[in-house]
Amino acid sequence: MNDALPAADAPHLHAIEALYSGHHSWLYATLRKKLGNAMDAADLTQDTFTRILASRISVIDQPRAYLSCVAKGILVNWYQRKALERAYLDALAVLPAPEAPSPETRYLILETLHEIDAMLDALPPLVKRAFLLSQIGGLKYDDIAGQLGVSLITVKRYMKQAFVQCLMLVE
Incomplete structure (x- = not known):
């Protein structure tokens, strides 16, 4: 055990x-069976333990149920990320060769898409929905208010919250 760590961290680290x-x-075996891929299973297993380590939890009454729950959330994010990558690569596949971005540009765009996706996932559901209706659906704030069943001022507040989150992404 590292002596430089505060004593309060000891129970957490031991757990x-x-x-x-x-x-x-x-x-690992559970994820490998589900994914059919040893490398992805190893990565997701490590991500699960990393998330638990960051959670600061010290007592886990039902370890496998807890691990399953955390791993499921990570797996859902992983599947969403893969779907986002597939959609982007499918869109690139229909571009004429001269218009297709370089591999480096593709990588940067994918990384940016993942950051935007993570940022949107951090928003409350109605804020995220309002933002997507505006930015992707092209709806006006009045229309969003009607669709979400909230006031115009609430939609403006949601949009401000989403834009602030976007600004944090670029900082």
Whole structure:
């Protein structure tokens, strides 16, 4: 154990260490079976334990249920990311060769799309929906208010919240 860590971290680190040593193989095997890919399963297993480590939780009554729940959330995000990548690559496939971006540009665009997707996922559902209706659907704020069943001022507040989140992405 690292002596530089505060004593308050010790229970948390011991709990995570026990969780990892006792259940890593099980979680990896579960994800590998679900994904059919050892590398992705290893990455998602590690991401699961990293998220738990960051959560600061010290007591886990039902470790496998907890691991399954956390891993499921990470897996859903992973599937969304893969779907986003496929949609982007499918859109690129129909471009004439001279208009297709370079591999470096493709990578940068994909990374930006992932950051935007993560930013949108951090928004409350109605804020996210209002933002997407405006920016992708092209709806006016009045129409969004009617569709969401909220006031115009609420839509403006939602949009401000979404734009502030977007600004945090570029900083």
